[in-house]
Amino acid sequence: MNAISQPNAPMGSGPVMPADMAQKLATPAVYATEELHDIYRWLRTNMPVARAEPEGFDPFWVVTRHADILAVSKNNAMFPSGDRATTFVNAAHVRRNHQITGCPHLVKSLVTMDGPEHRQYRGLTQGQFMPGKLRERAPAIHALAEEVVATMASLGGECDFAVDVSMPYPLRVVMEILGVPPEDYAQMLRLTQEMFGPQDPDTAKAMAALDASQYSAIVQGAVDGLTTYFSAISNDRRANPRDDLATLIANAVINGEPIGTAEEVGYYIIVATAGHDTTSSSISGIMWALATQPGLLDRVRADPALLPALVEEGIRWATPVKTFMRSAAEDAEIGGQPVGKGDWIMLAYASGNRDEAVFEDPFAFSIDRKPNPQLAFGFGAHTCLGQHMARLEMQALFEAMLPRLESVELNGEPEFIQSVFVNGLKRLPIRFRMR
Template sequence: MTAKDVRIPDDIAAVLVDPKAYADNRIEDAYRWLRANNPLGVAEPIGFDPFWVVTRHADILEVSRQNAIFHNGDRATTLVDKIGDANVRAITGGSPHLVRSLVQMDEPDHRKYRALTTTWFSPRNVRALEDATRDMARAAIDRMAATGGACDFVGAVALGYPLRVIMRILGVPEEDEARMLSLTQDIFGTHDPEKRAEIAALPPAIQGQLIAAVIADFTAYFGTISADRRANPRDDVASIIAHATIDAKPISEKEATGYYLIIATAGHDTTSSSLAGGIAALASDRNLFERMKTSLDLIPGFVEEAIRWTTPVKTFMRTATEDTELSGRKIARGDWLMLCYASGNRDEAVFDRPFEFRPDRPATRNVAFGYGAHLCLGQHLARLELRIFLEELLPRLSSISLDGPIDMIASCFVNGPRHLPIRFELN
């Protein structure tokens, strides 16, 4: 696995595992070099197990469609160093996963658990949420207007609007949303880099206690919601999870927690980042803004481009279950692979002028939602939220511009604007 022809230079490998590189755009330079010179190579950064780096669009699709060969559950599904992996295994009694959700499942469990909510998240059912979502979008824009023409769009709108949508689906009352946001960020990495550094500096045993306490709190909260839905079913996802059975047996508390958690996090963080990324593009380019104002029919294309442009989930990890070959390179059983979705969505072989934001871009399969069996369950809901928000915002928006530098989240996993200062006029 460390042959010279596949090994990635140390400086490039270091960028791949540096959270700050995803905030200051150095990762784009690294991806560009890899696509041109070593699109499927092995990184051996200090402190990490070696892993293959998959940067081309075609190779990402190929790995994603072969779920029997490239597993999610055998090792960590997100990039973690050796110490972090050991800490998680110590907390869980040997598992590389703090929680067990759809993301950490392989067949046959993945298919069975995904089927529980597939119909609920289908395009037809999601369309039934349009009126309620539009009301929430209008309320978010009213809050934006109340800031007086200048705000941090992330804090004022992008965090709260998708959170309200997904918490309504889960049956969480509005007064508990801030608590849920805090819990999910504490489990998967806070947006506050200083706090994240403070936690990382603690002894592993203390880190373990903190994480275990957060998961216990999350489990208890949704355990109460599940108990209520078993007694008083509603038309929401919480009721489905509360009554879920697999092979004629109720799902365990651990699996129920994992289901709630993946919906709460994946349904919020990715949509929030894509929304902020799209607004950042509007605020940065007056020509783009004026074009969107006069061509509202471009909104669906703008939504797709905002998702591609931002690609909130930057990477996911897979593990080879057998010796295999990919693009002429031999991958051994047990090898770890990093799927670089953000690189795939800038692949020059697939996207014309990939570094330009183009709402009229011809339809091309971007990989922001993944591909294959693990294609994002909530993709239709995310598109609905973004489309409705833009349909409500653009007719009211007279002007928009940046009001300072965009501060990006420093993370190798989920990344997008952390602060987006804008000035605007609404009518």
């Protein structure tokens, strides 16, 4: 990496990474560039568990090696999700959340729950995302994939794949499973973007100039809007149950009692938001590889048995969730580095998925990785609930597309979302020929 300063003198609690590097890891724009991986590579080699102290943020540990990320992920009792913010936000944002909800979290959902509570709430819908239930859903998902491919074929040989295909397809899948009517998709997208305060300037322009009180008012308005919307959905599903996820959530019972409003709305929100941006990023990553890697399209089109490997490598290469935060329940060690009780910890999944100790030629997109122990879905108690559905969606789309796709190439410069949390291609202009 170029022009990296030497580490500051170690603090009592451990080594502190260079100040310029720490500030970059707190800067969303860096996550849209290759500089992020330069930083991660340096950290894996020199300071694999390092303390960061960027201006405006609480100090935190950055964990960059695959083995250490895996170890923390598997030990949810020692490194819980609920005690501190689970996404990387500045100190002012944490204060706003406390003002709105009285805790570090804007929404109470599966990602902020631990222990028995997490297991109980996860169990409410887990069966809906397991392979057996997904086999029932597969025909509808395949039909939707065929429809999306037909729409792509009608675009005249040019499109922005990220905008025209990657985003609308998984959004439609998850909204249909949830039970949100098509006319409300745009509203759901807007409200969730406002609630999470997107960091990318293309989606945050209207919020960038707001002061803390104005920002909090918009966020609170989004939470109120989602609560109102999903309360109406729940009331309807209690009176008129259907075969959808909303009916399960609306009628959910734990320990003999209906779940609370906060937990109910949090469940809707996590399903509505987690199921589309992440899958979209992986789909775009696969198309980027098909458009830029000579011979890859011909190879997978000739041998459909390679599709699962294509999907898995697309997930590793994209790593849509770049970071997640944990904290230490007690004094502990990560990779031999002591961390203190209450310390905030960043798991850098994008670094773990480029770890040279685990992946040969980690920056290449290769469908020949066997095994491919990618970390993108997490591990342990908080493993992504929708991982099997995501794989099904991606495989269905490319099963429908590849037999018709004769050629594809870039038709402009790809652009990445600027975000420390969920990040992927936001623009992927391509030129293609289809049968």
